[in-house]
Amino acid sequence: MTGDGTTGTPMTGDGTTGAPGGRVLEGQVAVVTGAGQGVGAGIASALAAAGAAVVIATRRAANGEPAAESIRAAGHDAVFVRCDVTEAGDVEATVAEAVARFGGLDIVVHNAVAHAGRPGGVQYTRSEMIRPQIATAATASFLCARASLAHLRRRPGTLILLTSPAGVEGSANLPVYATVKATQRGIVKSLAREWGPHGVRVNAIAPVARTPAMDAAVAANPDLETRLVARTPLGRLGDAAADIGPVAVFLASEGARYITGQTIVADGGGFLGL
Amino acid sequence: MSRDVLVVGGGDPAAALAAELSGDVLVAAPEPGDIDDGFVDRLARPDGTAIDGLDLVVHALYPERSRTPAPIAAMTADDWAAACDDPLEAGIRLARGAHRHLVARQGTIVFCVPVVGAAGAANLVALAGLAEGLRVLARSLARSWGSDQTSAHAVTLHPSMFLSPEHAAAAVDATALHDPALGRLPSAAEIAAVIEALADSRTTSGLTGASLVMDGGTWMAG
Numbered sequence: 001m002t003g004d005g006t007t008g009t010p011m012t013g014d015g016t017t018g019a020p021g022g023r024v025l026e027g028q029v030a031v032v033t034g035a036g037q038g039v040g041a042g043i044a045s046a047l048a049a050a051g052a053a054v055v056i057a058t059r060r061a062a063n064g065e066p067a068a069e070s071i072r073a074a075g076h077d078a079v080f081v082r083c084d085v086t087e088a089g090d091v092e093a094t095v096a097e098a099v100a101r102f103g104g105l106d107i108v109v110h111n112a113v114a115h116a117g118r119p120g121g122v123q124y125t126r127s128e129m130i131r132p133q134i135a136t137a138a139t140a141s142f143l144c145a146r147a148s149l150a151h152l153r154r155r156p157g158t159l160i161l162l163t164s165p166a167g168v169e170g171s172a173n174l175p176v177y178a179t180v181k182a183t184q185r186g187i188v189k190s191l192a193r194e195w196g197p198h199g200v201r202v203n204a205i206a207p208v209a210r211t212p213a214m215d216a217a218v219a220a221n222p223d224l225e226t227r228l229v230a231r232t233p234l235g236r237l238g239d240a241a242a243d244i245g246p247v248a249v250f251l252a253s254e255g256a257r258y259i260t261g262q263t264i265v266a267d268g269g270g271f272l273g274l
Numbered sequence: 275m276s277r278d279v280l281v282v283g284g285g286d287p288a289a290a291l292a293a294e295l296s297g298d299v300l301v302a303a304p305e306p307g308d309i310d311d312g313f314v315d316r317l318a319r320p321d322g323t324a325i326d327g328l329d330l331v332v333h334a335l336y337p338e339r340s341r342t343p344a345p346i347a348a349m350t351a352d353d354w355a356a357a358c359d360d361p362l363e364a365g366i367r368l369a370r371g372a373h374r375h376l377v378a379r380q381g382t383i384v385f386c387v388p389v390v391g392a393a394g395a396a397n398l399v400a401l402a403g404l405a406e407g408l409r410v411l412a413r414s415l416a417r418s419w420g421s422d423q424t425s426a427h428a429v430t431l432h433p434s435m436f437l438s439p440e441h442a443a444a445a446v447d448a449t450a451l452h453d454p455a456l457g458r459l460p461s462a463a464e465i466a467a468v469i470e471a472l473a474d475s476r477t478t479s480g481l482t483g484a485s486l487v488m489d490g491g492t493w494m495a496g
Contacts, residue, residue: 088351121418122366122411123373127311130366134359138403142346142354145399149347170413170483176366179411183362186406189394193448194345261394 023051024253028157029102031055031094033085033144034112036063038211039162039240043109044078045071046245047252053077053102057094058112059084077102085112085140086132088147095147105151107252110144111162112136113213119173119221130176137180141187149195156199158252161188163204163263165271181206185263192261201260203251208267209238234268243268278327278379280317282309282368283334287386287435287462291332294466300325306337306356306364314371327378330473333368333408334386336436337361340404343397343441357400365408369415373424380423382473385412386465387428388436389489392496395433395445409485409496416483425482427472430496432459432489446492455491464488 030047034040036058048054048071056071056078058064064080071078079101083094098105114136117129141161152159166174167181184204191202208228214237218225229235238244247266250256265271277297281288284303292301302317317325339356349357369383376383390398391405408428415426434442465488472478472486487496 121373122415123370125370130363131359134363138359138362138407139351139354141403142349142358142400143351145346146349166414167410170410170415170417172414172417175411175414175418178414179362179366179407182410183358183403183407186391186394186402186404187399189392189406190390190396190399190402191346193394194396194399 024255025107025249026051028052028106028252029055029098029104030107030109030252031057031098031105031148032109032111033057033083033140036060036067038213039207039209039244040109040111041067042209042240042242042245043111043248045074045241046249047107047109048076048078049074050249050253052107052252054079055094055098055101056080057083057085085110085143086135088143091140091143092147095151099151104155105148106155106157107160108144108148108152108157109160109162109248110141112140113162116174116177121172122175125176133176133180138183138187141184145187145191149200152195152200153198158201158203159191159195160248160251161202161204163188163206165206165208165265165267167206168263169271169273188263189261196260201251201256203256203260204263205244205247205251206263206265206267206271207238207244207247208232208270209240209244211240228270232268232270236268238266238268277329278325279330279332280314280325280328280372281332281334283336287431287465288332288334290435290462291334291386291466291469294463295330295332295470297329304335306335306360309335309364309367309371311367311370313368314375325375327381328372328375329379329381330469331368331372331376331381331383332386332469333365333383335361335364335368336388336401336404340401341437341441343444345397346399349400354400358404362404362407365411369411373419376424377419377422380475382425382427383412383415384426384469384472385409385428386435387430388433389430389487389493389495390433390445392430393449393493395449398445401436412485413483420482425472425478427482427484427486429465429469429472430485430487430489431465432492434459450492452492454489459490460488
């Protein structure tokens with residue numbers, strides 16, 4: 001801790017940390033769920049590039065190991081830990097592994113998401129697709145929060161949940177997805193109030209970015225990308241590492257020390273309804 | 275044709291609103307786990323006849339464990355499921371089951387949610403998550419059901435409609451900067467009147483996906 005009760009590198013007059021190479025998270029430890037690909041992998045690589053040691057927490061070694069290796073190959077610290085975020089034991093073990101290996105925990109990013117199934121109204125959603133989406137968003141947010149609080153309080157650190165613009169505006173074709181993403185926004189706002197007195201900040205990112213899931217959706221519906229880009233003032237889909245990752249870095253950094261309970265929409269301006 | 279209304283939820287605000295709504299009002303107070311996709315189909319009117327269409331469905335199903343404050347670190351996985359996940363799934367499955375009955379009447383579904391979802395409240399994280407999920411579920415339903423002239427809305431209410439006086443006071447004290455602008459909170463009759471207006475095609479046929487805050491002008495959030 002610094003003398004004023006905050007953490008991390010003191011800010012300089014120009015609003016930067018002054019850390020060499022922009023390593024504003026030097027010495028910090030992060031767990032990122034669902035980091036084997038897509039937005040999670042982009043956030044993990046950005047956090048690592050900013051100096052954090054990163055635990056890639058994902059179910060499948062087939063993408064978790066390469067994601068960790070990619071970060072290590074770039075000269076940063078990363079390790080893969082197998083984690084099903086809907087299992088309390090897995091989440092607790094992942095947090096314990098982060099603390100044991102890197103000496104503490106500063107940043108938890110819960111990004112993992114369940115497959116939303118085929119697009120359609122809620123009455124057409126396959127019954128068996130409902131609970132897994134609730135579990136991966138709501139239950140897992142609870143499990144990540146509960147498992148990490150004791151460690152985050154010590155630094156104090158930050159929790160970031162990945163939600164979606166659909167969690168604000170709803171979705172005709174992915175109604176369960178939109179519902180569980182909205183649930184995460186409610187969780188963020190209330191946890192921010194609950195954990196603020198401990199100095200632990202809680203925020204959400206609502207991204208739109210090109211990911212394997214997005215590519216699959218575009219492949220199934222070629223007009224989708226055109227429609228998404230057409231409604232995006234910046235005229236393109238986001239890049240997970242270059243556009244979304246830095247938002248997580250900022251929220252985890254000293255520059256965001258007075259920000260909690262917020263949803264940062266990182267979608268090129270497509271959704272402006274907050 | 276009678277005006278068929280289904281109110282789902284035990285205790286207040288469901289009971290208070292059911293008492294004020296007009297029409298043939300059927301009240302169901304199931305446990306969340308009792309609501310599957312066929313829940314509405316299995317309901318019957320007091321005379322034993324099956325439901326064959328609904329003009330209005332009001333969701334206000336909040337189990338006691340959702341309304342009981344607890345710090346998240348002290349909650350078990352079972353606590354969380356009972357307070358958030360189970361009632362959230364119940365809300366989704368209620369909508370699925372009610373869909374064909376609402377389409378038959380070009381009806382309206384209204385989710386009554388506590389303002390803690392939009393404004394946040396310490397020790398009520400599960401309730402807040404549930405509330406915000408249901409509030410946006412209404413928007414998703416509005417988007418997908420609009421072509422059937424079937425509407426969906428959310429009405430955001432003061433915590434005192436859901437919580438004990440002690441717990442509501444704690445939530446208000448910790449989050450509200452302002453007293454109610456109206457100098458009082460809306461009555462159940464006033465809330466029911468707004469819900470009935472939302473279901474009245476003569477006045478609100480051009481409205482769907484609305485999220486109305488009826489907290490007396492306290493948070494004005496959501």
